[in-house]
Amino acid sequence: MNYTDQVFIVFFLVTFSLYYLASNVKQQLLIIILASLFFYAWEAPLLLVIFLCSWVITGVSSWYVLSSANKNKQKLAAFSGVITNLLMLGFFKYKLLFVADYILSHQGTAQSITDWLILAPLPIGISFYTFHGISLLVDIYRGTASVFVNRRPKIVEHLSETLLYLVFFPQLIAGPIIKAKDFYPQVSRKRFGDIDFTSCFRLLILGYFLKSVVADNLSEQTFWIAYPYFQWRSSGDLLMMLYGYSAQIFADFAGYSIIAIGLGKLLGYNLPENFNFPYLSSSISEFWKRWHISLSSWLRDYLYIPLGGNKAGNVRTYINLLVVMVLGGLWHGAALSFLVWGLWHGLGLALERPWINSRIYASNNFAVTFTRVFIVFNFVTIGWLFFKLQDFSQALGFMKTLVHPEAGGILAINNDAAFYILSFSVPVVVYHLFSKFKNSIPRFLKDSMYGVMLFLILTSPGPSKPFIYFQF
Amino acid sequence: MRITFAVTLCLLIAFSVFLKFTPKPAKPTLQSQWANNQYLVEKYLRTQSINPVDTLIIGSSLTDRLDFSEKANCVYRLSLSGDSSLTALAVAMKSGKTPKNIWVEINYPERDVNLELIRDATGYSKAIPAFQIENRPLSLALGYLHQAAARFNPPHIIGDAEQQEAKTDTQPTSNINETVRQNAIALQTGIYKGQLQSNILLERMDKYMHFIKELESKGAIVGFFELPIYPNLRELPRAVQVREAFKKYFPQHQLISFADLSNGLTIKTSDGVHLQENEASAVVKNFDFYLPANCNLLR
Structure with a gap:
């Protein structure tokens, strides 16, 4: 469903009306989640299964990090959640590099789940909801965001809020990527009279x-x-x-x-x-503070800084810049062009750095x-x-x-x-x-x-x- | 927001008044192939509701090269570049009055009905001039610019304006660099050596059958034509497959072959599939045999 389609306008008006007719926050959450799932399933209902898998993995592992007192167990849960999300993203995004011929010759003939997974198209928005999931896991694990400090929600409550965070339809398909620590505090009862x-x-x-x-x-x-x-x-x-x-x-x-x-x-x-x-x-560095800010700040917070950022010496800084930009390029897709595009910007950043x-x-x-x-x-x-x-x-x-x-x-x-x-x-x-x-x-x-x-x-x-x- | 909505409303009214009382440029200036397709559909539907044509020729960008303006009173060319005969057939079904004769280009049967184009070009808003594609503010501005420039610099700018509909096409019609042409022919050869997926072709043929039956039930006589392409492509698998499919599914319908339309002419094309200007003129002459002899008598 495209924002410019007439059907989207109808969908939004219906959702908007029901949302503000709801009498409490639980009902509002339910309405917006159901509407978002409907929005997601509109083009390709079966891909919803892949989204829901990502949600369960992110939701359960993040709840485990929240509720466990043992730092090692928290680390293990956060790490496995992040890795599983990345593996899913990597599988769907880059499988064409390895099985393109198979896909071409077997289209429409899926006999098993493995076949279906190989033949399935790239799930819509997977790059974005994967990054949302990673943001949630890392923010909770780091414990630096006040919203997650001493937070002990029931699993159902946490799963429903996580589902909303991942599936919220205005940003589901292509962002902006909102960090978990900025989204969760906003989950509350919304009133029609507060709309500007x-x-x-x-x-x-x-x-x-x-x-x-x-x-x-x-x-x-x-x-x-x-x-x-x-x-x-x-x-x-x-x-x-x-x-x-x-x-x-x-x-x-x-x-x-x-x-x-x-x-x-x-x-x-x-x-x-x-x-x-x-x-x-x-x-170029200013450009990346002004263009697709939510992605570049995500890459800065969850990749560039953990790699050492610019605090680990000159050579390491240049390597970090190139690695982050190349990965940022490849995040867009499995094509040599994206790698070159990332490298182009990485080199641009590296070349201007001494100046x-x-x-x-x-x-x-x-x-x-x-x-x-x-x-x-x-x-x-x-x-x-x-x-x-x-x-x-x-x-x-x-x-x-x-x-x-x-x-x-x-x-x-x-x-x-x-x-x-x-x-x-x-x-x-x-x-x-x-x-x-x-x-x-x-x-x-x-x-x-x-x-x-x-x-x-x-x-x-x-x-x-x-x-x-x-x-x- | 009241000011915003008031400004929008005032602009719409002022623009409508402007369109009502100001003469438009002689030829519509259209921004792209998409706009050209929409224009052809909108104009066809308006024509059919006021002054219906006798013969409708439908097809893709290949047919777009054919100039039937000498018979504009009774022949309408609904050629949708980058699109299909199926879309044009769907448009023909939507028109109030059905033409007596419909000729359908068969060269690109794999292209499906473009529902978006039909939706965009046939909405109720199209009854209002301010929302018609040829009346877009920028297109009108360019049209007036062309007109003004033509007074000072006739040869160059007039050419641009007159060729606009054809120029929105995929490739140039003349002055083609030979290397580029050969590259394009090589590309087409690769395509024509392959075949269309049989399930897709089958599905499209069913749609052709459906549309044509409907149109025939409204009194139309439907025939097909295959536009001449580069000679080396004509007997390659794709071309043969398409030709045979139409013969199989529509054995009772007339099919004007590429041989009839080229009639001994050496076809070079600009890219393997699109005719050059002189070739298109020759094909139009050969097509004439299948069109009404005297348009004015039909009025």
């Missing part, structure tokens, strides 16, 4: 605008980046499309995240910000900052090519065609396509510039801008496409 409708509707208008108007329309233009179509295009067209894709992936993912946050707010839950005007970043304390980085001069933003934006945009063309040889083919086009050079641009790419990218530029002036814009003008966005959602939506991050 203005801020919720603003978020939904902005999110749907970015997705339906910007990303979906740009997707029509950037489609031709795909193999073999890029071979027919000039260098100018290819460059234009690559920049268009940069705007598209931002609008698509930020749009999704903003809608998720808006829906969460309507149900009384605050989900973390996922984007903070990332294309204004003046360094971080230099005068250039400390400078507030507009020209210097602008140049740095320009360089970072182009660096990131080149990296997106590996996201779009997940077959690495095709990404190389694209670059080859960009340099040696068969169909014209840098100035041979399809005017109409350029017009549409530029026009649909403008909102992304305005959105970023808006961050600089958002506090000085009068309220009337702000409200009017939301009015214009709503008008464009009604008159100029693109074709309804799944969110790019739904595939992960």
Whole structure:
């Protein structure tokens, strides 16, 4: 079920009504859990079994960590929960590397559970609910979050809260990844009167605008980046499309995240910000503090810091950066392109590290900052090519065609396509510039801008496409 | 939020008034293949409710190359690029009046009905001009730009505007680099050496049967045509499998063969499957034999 489908709107309205008609927190939990399970099962009901396995493993092992007084037993329970979750994620995400031929030749012929598991597609949202599960286990085990200190819930209560944490539908498919210590304190009775409708509707208008108007329309233009179509295009067209894709992936993912946050707010839950005007970043490290914040902060807290972070010497810091970024890349999927994308960013982070304390980085001069933003934006945009063309040889083919086009050079641009790419990218530029002036814009003008966005959602939506991050 | 909703409402009213009283660009400017498909469906449904056509030609991007504008009064080309004849047949079923003759391209039978396209192009909102695809603010703006530029710089920009519908297609129609063309033909050869999965083909054929029976029950005469492709591909397994499937499932229906449509012409194509401009013109001439002789007499 896509947030842009009409069926989702009906689903949400029904859930929302029942949720606020419920008379106590238990009923609310039950309604939101059942609705989320229904939402998850809508496309592929059988994959719900895999999700429920993950829930039982996470729920039982985390309850054991909570209720056991023995530190060694706690460690064993937390460790086995994390490893089992990672094994499940690894199995479904990377099995294609080993059994692709088997899957191709045995489609639709599952005779046993093993067969079914091998032939099953990637369960929707597995990358996200696995990370939620790991966050829960680690937060409880560390005992640093006050919400889990001296917490001794009954197993049924803990399992139901854990189920809500993993399955909460606004963030189930593609995040934002909320840490357990931030989610559990929010589980309480929600009241209709507490909803801030203005801020919720603003978020939904902005999110749907970015997705339906910007990303979906740009997707029509950037489609031709795909193999073999890029071979027919000039260098100018290819460059234009690559920049268009940069705007598209931002609008698509930020749009999704903003809608998720808006829906969460309507149900009384605050989900973390996922984007903070990332294309204004003046360094790669800043970019990763502004882009997909919930993933990068997850990787920082649960991988980079446990590996030693930047406290274990220079060489170790560089190795840690590369390891985290490569694993972050591979988290997206089992493709060489994702590994290269992670490595690209890891190298970027490693290369800029010696300069971080230099005068250039400390400078507030507009020209210097602008140049740095320009360089970072182009660096990131080149990296997106590996996201779009997940077959690495095709990404190389694209670059080859960009340099040696068969169909014209840098100035041979399809005017109409350029017009549409530029026009649909403008909102992304305005959105970023808006961050600089958002506090000085009068309220009337702000409200009017939301009015214009709503008008464009009604008159100029693109074709309804799944969110790019739904595939992960 | 009151200001937000008021601004939206005012804009919708102002835009509707603008559309009502301002002449639109002579040719619609459409942003993409998807928009072009939607436009063809929306326009067809409007045409059928006001001034129905006699003959409907349906197909994929292959058929999109064929220009039947000389017979625009009685022939409508519902060619859905990247999509299928099945989708176009489903659209034909939705129209108020059924055309007398329907010609169906058989080249891509594996593509299923695109329900999203049908939903997007046939909603009730499409009765309101502000929500029609050719009236999107940006497309209109580009259309006016083309018109304005044409006054100053006729050859280049007019060309862009006039070719817009065709240009939303997958590949260029002319000036194709030979290496790129050969690569594309090699790619198609690989595809045509394989066969469609028999269960998928079977399922699609059942859908064709269902749609065609329905349309025939409404009085339509349905025939098929196979568009000429690169000669070396014509007898490869995929092409033969598709041809034989249609002959088997529709033995009583007329099938215009690629030989009839190419009629001795050497077909080079731009990529193995899409005709070049001159080839498409020749095919249209050969198709003429199967179309109404005089459109005006049908009115």
